[in-house]
Structures are given as C-alpha cells and as structure tokens.
Amino acid sequence: MSRKQKNIGTGILILAAVVLIALFDNDVIGNAYVKRVLNLAAIYAIISVSMNLVNGFTGLFSLGQAGFMAIGAFSVAIFTVPEQYISSIFYIEPMAPWLAAIRLPFVAALLVGGLIAAALALLIGYPVLRLKSDYLAIATLGFSEIIRIVFTQLQTITNGALGINRIPGITTMWVPFGAAAVCIGIMVLLIRSSYGRAFKAIREDDIAAEAMGINLSFHKNLSFAVSSFFTAIGGGLYAALLTSVDPKQFYFTMTYNFLLIIVLGGMGSVTGTVIASFIITGGLEWLRFFDEPLSIMGVNIPIFRSGLRMVVFSILLMVLVLFYSKGLMGQKEFSWDGIYRQYEKIKGRLKRTSAKRKGGAA
Amino acid sequence: MGKTVLEVNDVTMQFGGVVAVNNLSLHVEEGEIIALIGPNGAGKTTAFNVITGVYAPTNGQVKFKGELISANYPHGQMRRKYLGEQETLDKYSAKKSLTPDRITKLGVARTFQNIRLFKNLTVFENVLTAKHMRSKANFLSATFGLNYKEERKNRQETDELLTLLGLYDVRGEIASSLPYGKQRHLEIARALATRPELLLLDEPAAGMNPQETDELTAFIRRIKEDFHLTVFMIEHHMDLVMEISDRIYVLDFGKLIAEGTPEEIQNNQRVIDAYLGVQKDE
Numbered sequence: 001m002s003r004k005q006k007n008i009g010t011g012i013l014i015l016a017a018v019v020l021i022a023l024f025d026n027d028v029i030g031n032a033y034v035k036r037v038l039n040l041a042a043i044y045a046i047i048s049v050s051m052n053l054v055n056g057f058t059g060l061f062s063l064g065q066a067g068f069m070a071i072g073a074f075s076v077a078i079f080t081v082p083e084q085y086i087s088s089i090f091y092i093e094p095m096a097p098w099l100a101a102i103r104l105p106f107v108a109a110l111l112v113g114g115l116i117a118a119a120l121a122l123l124i125g126y127p128v129l130r131l132k133s134d135y136l137a138i139a140t141l142g143f144s145e146i147i148r149i150v151f152t153q154l155q156t157i158t159n160g161a162l163g164i165n166r167i168p169g170i171t172t173m174w175v176p177f178g179a180a181a182v183c184i185g186i187m188v189l190l191i192r193s194s195y196g197r198a199f200k201a202i203r204e205d206d207i208a209a210e211a212m213g214i215n216l217s218f219h220k221n222l223s224f225a226v227s228s229f230f231t232a233i234g235g236g237l238y239a240a241l242l243t244s245v246d247p248k249q250f251y252f253t254m255t256y257n258f259l260l261i262i263v264l265g266g267m268g269s270v271t272g273t274v275i276a277s278f279i280i281t282g283g284l285e286w287l288r289f290f291d292e293p294l295s296i297m298g299v300n301i302p303i304f305r306s307g308l309r310m311v312v313f314s315i316l317l318m319v320l321v322l323f324y325s326k327g328l329m330g331q332k333e334f335s336w337d338g339i340y341r342q343y344e345k346i347k348g349r350l351k352r353t354s355a356k357r358k359g360g361a362a
Numbered sequence: 363m364g365k366t367v368l369e370v371n372d373v374t375m376q377f378g379g380v381v382a383v384n385n386l387s388l389h390v391e392e393g394e395i396i397a398l399i400g401p402n403g404a405g406k407t408t409a410f411n412v413i414t415g416v417y418a419p420t421n422g423q424v425k426f427k428g429e430l431i432s433a434n435y436p437h438g439q440m441r442r443k444y445l446g447e448q449e450t451l452d453k454y455s456a457k458k459s460l461t462p463d464r465i466t467k468l469g470v471a472r473t474f475q476n477i478r479l480f481k482n483l484t485v486f487e488n489v490l491t492a493k494h495m496r497s498k499a500n501f502l503s504a505t506f507g508l509n510y511k512e513e514r515k516n517r518q519e520t521d522e523l524l525t526l527l528g529l530y531d532v533r534g535e536i537a538s539s540l541p542y543g544k545q546r547h548l549e550i551a552r553a554l555a556t557r558p559e560l561l562l563l564d565e566p567a568a569g570m571n572p573q574e575t576d577e578l579t580a581f582i583r584r585i586k587e588d589f590h591l592t593v594f595m596i597e598h599h600m601d602l603v604m605e606i607s608d609r610i611y612v613l614d615f616g617k618l619i620a621e622g623t624p625e626e627i628q629n630n631q632r633v634i635d636a637y638l639g640v641q642k643d644e
C-alpha cells in the first residue's frame with residue numbers, strides 16, 4: 001500500500017468519525033441514551049489508555065485508576081459547581097469559605113485535578129517504585145481506597161458521603177471526544193518519543209534497560225505521574241458527564257472496568273484500548289439486564305439481582321485471560337499494512353479452499 | 363598505554379552465607395583486552411555485576427577512570443556475618459554505590475551472559491533505545507517533537523551503527539526472532555550505542571560453534587579499534603581467550619588464583635588444576 005493510499009484511508013476514517021459524532025450530536029441519529037454511552041466510552045478510553053501507559057507500556061502493575069479518577073472528578077465538582085447552589089448542596093456543613101471563593105472554569109478545574117493527581121502519584125511512586133519487586137499494585141489499590149474514605153470524611157470540602165450534584169454538565173459530544181483526541185494524542189506522542197521507548201525497554205527487561213543508562217525510578221515515576229494526570233482528567237470529564245459525584249462511585253471495583261478494557265484491547269496497544277473501551281462500555285450497558293430482577297413465566301429467577309452483572313463481568317475477564325491473553329491487538333497498533341496483510345491472508349485462504357474444492361471435484 | 367580505566371580493589375561480594383567473590387583486585391588499562399576466566403560458579407558474573415552497580419559490594423571499592431563508583435565495608439549485621447578475607451576487613455570505611463544507569467553514563471557498557479534484549483522491540487528500536495540516555499530533551503519537548511533534530515541524529519547514528527555491525531538488513535525484525543548469533547551481535551551493538559569507553563562482555567561466545575567464535579574474535583578486535591574501546595570479558599572458549607587477551611585473570615571459588623599473559627596462564631599449574639583440567643568442551 002502506498003503512503004498516499006494510507007493517508008487517504010486515515011483521512012476517510014477521521015472524517016467518518018467526525019460526521020458520525022456530528023450526526024449523533026445534532027440528534028439526527030441515536031438518542032440521549034446512546035449519546036451518553038458514547039460519551040462515557042470516550043471518557044473511559046482516556047482513562048484506559050492512561051492505565052495502559054503504566055501497565056501495558058511500562059510493565060508496571062497499577063490498580064489506582066479509581067482513586068485518581070476520584071481526584072479529577074471532585075476537582076471538577078468542587079471548583080465548577082455554581083456559587084448559588086453551594087449552600088443548598090452543602091446543607092449539613094457549609095463548604096469551606098476559602099474553597100467556595102475559588103470558582104474555576106471547567107478546563108482549569110480539569111487541569112487542577114490532573115496536577116494534584118500527578119503530584120500524589122509521585123508521592124506514592126517515589127518510595128514504592130524504587131523497590132525492584134512490584135509493590136505498586138498493592139500501594140495503588142490501598143491509595144485508591146484511602147482517597148475514597150478521605151473524600152467521604154472531608155465534609156466541608158467534598159460534602160462527604162452526600163457528594164456534590166448540580167455540576168455544570170457536558171452539553172456537546174465534542175467535549176469528551178475532543179478531550180479524548182487531545183489526551184490520547186499526547187500519550188501516543190509520548191509513547192513514540194524516546195521516553196516512550198525507555199518505558200518499553202523497562203517493560204521488556206528492566207535490568208537491561210538500567211544497564212543501557214535508563215534511570216528506572218525516574219522513568220517509572222514519569223509514566224505513573226503522566227498516567228495519573230490523564231486519569232484525573234478522565235475523572236473530571238466523568239463528573240461533568242454525570243453532573244453529580246459521590247465517593248461511592250469510586251470503589252476499587254471501578255478500576256476493574258479499565259483493567260478489562262486494556263486486557264481486551266491489548267496490553268501495549270493504544271488503538272486496541274480505544275476499540276475495547278467502546279466494546280466494553282457498550283457491553284456493560286447491554287449487560288445491565290443482569291442486574292434487574294427477572295421472572296420467567298411468573299417465577300422470579302433469584303440470581304438476577306443487583307451485582308450479577310459484575311459476576312458475569314468477572315467471568316468474562318477470566319475467560320479472556322485464559323483463552324485470549326493477548327487481547328484484540330496484543331502490542332500491535334492499527335495500521336493499514338496490518339489490515340492489508342489480513343486481507344491478503346483471507347484472500348489467499350479463500351483461493352486455496354476454492355482451488356481445493358475444484359481439485360476435489362475433478 | 364595510558365591511564366587505568368578500571369580498578370577493582372579488594373572486592374568481596376557475599377550473599378547470605380555464600381561468598382561469591384572474595385577479595386578480588388584487578389585493573390584494566392586503557393586499550394587493553396582483558397579476560398576473566400574460571401570454572402562455573404567461580405564468581406565471574408558476580409564480579410561484573412559489582413562493577414556495573416547491580417550489586418553493591420560487601421567490602422572493597424571499584425574505580426572507573428580514577429573516580430570511585432562503588433565502595434563498601436562490612437558494617438552492621440554484616441560485620442558479624444562476614445566470611446570474606448579478614449585481612450582487608452578494616453581497610454575501607456567509605457560507602458558509595460552508583461546505580462547501574464549512572465555507571466553506564468560514565469562510560470561502562472555491558473552485555474549479559476543470558477542474552478537480555480528488548481525482545482518484542484525491533485533491532486532498530488533496541489539500539490535506538492540505548493541512545494535515550496544521552497539525549498538532552500526533557501519529556502515535554504520530546505513528546506511534542508521539539509527535539510526533532512536530536513531524534514533525527516539519533517536515528518541516523520543508529521542506522522550507521524547497524525550498518526557498521528552488519529545488522530542493517532534485519533533492522534526491522536523483532537529482536538527475539540533473530541538467530542542466536544545475531545542476537546549476541548545485537549546486544550553488543552546496543553551496548554556500543556551508549557558510547558562506552560569500557561565494554562564488559564559476559565561470555566560473548568557462549569553457544570557459538572568454532573567458526574562463529576573465530577568470527578567473533580575478529581569482530582571484537584574490530585570494534586575495539588573502531589570505537590576506541592577497552593574490553594573486559596568473561597569467556598570459556600580458551601582459543602578465543604588465548605588469542606585475543608592482553609592479560610588474563612583467573613578466578614576460582616571467588617578468589618583470584620592467577621593473573622598474567624596468555625602464555626603464563628597456560629603454563630600455570632594452579633590454573634591447570636583448577637580450570638583447564640576440568641574444562642569441558644561446550
């Protein structure tokens with residue numbers, strides 16, 4: 001395939017995506033529900049690619065997504081909720097006055113959340129990532145729960161367990177999709193830069209990477225902080241999409257969604273992760289009927305109750321890991337050459353079978 | 363011959379109750395090719411790991427071009443448990459250990475006994491990655507491509523290096539798909555990309571047949587000249603060692619039992635007893 005053909009192909013894909021979003025956004029096709037699921041998928045794509053940066057590209061094992069997301073979500077909630085609603089939202093204890101005085105535009109609140117998340121990531125990463133063995137999973141899991149509990153307690157800042165509602169919502173699909181394009185784009189550029197190569201070297205063989213002059217601690221922390229930054233951005237978008245947040249949303253089970261996405265998409269594949277984000281987010285919505293009570297011919301099926309969805313989900317994850325451990329894309333990325341090769345392979349196979357059939361007939 | 367490149371003084375490396383290296387002293391001068399030999403388990407790889415900063419020694423010090431890169435002495439619990447040579451026990455009182463990446467930056471590169479390539483990356487990426495350490499761009503300017511000149515230069519140099527080492531035609535292959543001999547070459551290429559002054563090779567001819575070993579001998583000579591290297595290598599193939607080395611150190615059970623020119627070593631009774639006598643053909 002020539003370069004020109006590839007560029008045309010890519011152009012068509014982007015154009016198709018833009019047209020589709022425009023059609024959805026202007027209610028030509030789909031409905032509010034579909035729009036919401038798509039928006040959620042775009043946000044999940046940001047968070048999943050961030051997670052993949054650490055887990056798939058740097059070879060670390062972090063499970064802190066929910067915690068970093070919560071930071072971003074509450075940053076947006078706290079700083080963008082309109083002043084006139086504050087007293088009615090914080091009705092048990094009023095919001096700390098110094099905090100109530102700071103009202104920020106959405107983008108600024110997103111960035112604040114991202115920066116706080118990155119700083120906290122460094123705080124955890126600095127002691128933990130120096131150790132050779134992988135304590136990061138435990139530390140991040142613990143961190144994620146601590147954040148949730150702390151947010152439940154900080155009544156005057158986060159409104160505790162009640163959470164914050166009436167967050168200005170997202171009015172157009174261009175916000176989550178635009179943010180996804182920018183955030184994922186930046187992460188792709190980072191992965192392709194010499195720092196990204198250093199991340200991959202650490203994933204492949206940390207002893208060799210260190211012997212090649214790569215400072216392990218620095219690069220692991222960098223990857224972890226960047227990942228946390230974008231996870232928080234995703235969390236902030238999530239808060240704006242839902243227009244309400246409370247700490248319960250950020251149980252560590254939330255992290256498993258993203259884990260499933262990157263395992264399905266391929267550890268170390270950005271395009272795989274993006275595709276899987278849409279499959280899983282859509283699939284999770286579709287699986288929702290497992291959580292509803294179900295009765296067949298008047299008999300209530302007892303296992304159909306809230307929580308079953310996660311059981312089904314876990315089974316899917318297990319099946320995936322057992323039989324399809326490389327996911328959709330493995331470490332590969334979408335490429336026209338790849339598509340072309342697949343096409344040639346299928347064509348070859350078809351030819352061979354038809355030749356065989358002819359041979360058999362003769 | 364000029365200055366001393368590497369200086370190892372009274373280095374002992376103890377793991378629990380195992381003294382892998384016991385009071386080892388040696389030096390490598392600029393431009394030399396030095397071999398470290400000894401039976402299996404003698405502590406050769408451990409010595410390399412101490413020199414490259416993978417382990418901090420239990421006692422003794424290592425200097426690169428006169429600069430202290432690691433030093434230690436038995437203290438705390440180790441003082442009681444210390445099983446190494448007692449003579450040098452109180453000789454040192456400094457503690458220093460640079461991490462392996464810092465030591466590589468100073469100009470020491472190495473290969474590994476059991477090849478450690480970046481398996482899923484291409485040949486080109488393997489070598490290019492080794493250039494990261496010398497690039498100046500921070501992660502933001504690298505992400506946004508502001509360092510494109512440097513990046514282009516690194517890519518160009520990588521291709522030149524691959525051409526020079528006969529790996530250019532496989533540059534797009536995944537490292538783990540290369541035949542064994544080429545993987546060894548690639549590991550050396552990657553080490554050279556860090557622009558070392560001292561190259562440490564841990565059994566570069568392991569698993570090679572006599573013809574490949576001969577080629578490797580010529581190859582090491584050539585890169586030594588082309589890249590102005592000092593070479594320090596561990597090797598079991600005696601033909602290669604005897605042909606190429608300026609001097610040889612012999613290690614047995616962690617202790618240095620002989621040093622000298624190839625002729626001297628070949629005629630040394632202790633070495634013959636300890637090593638050459640029991641040497642098995644690979």
Ligand SMILES: Nc1ncnc2c1ncn2[C@@H]1O[C@H](COP(=O)(O)OP(=O)(O)OP(=O)(O)O)[C@@H](O)[C@H]1O
Nearest residue numbers: 377380382400401402403404405406407408409475
């Ligand atoms: N990290 C470690 N922990 C405990 N013991 C170790 C460690 N590294 C090496 N040893 C021990 O030190 C001794 C020397 O090992 P080393 O690998 O240095 O030998 P070698 O001379 O390189 O042998 P070979 O020719 O087989 O490569 C061995 O008994 C080994 O078991």
Ligand SMILES: [Mg+2]
Nearest residue numbers: 406407408475
């Ligand atoms: Mg060894």
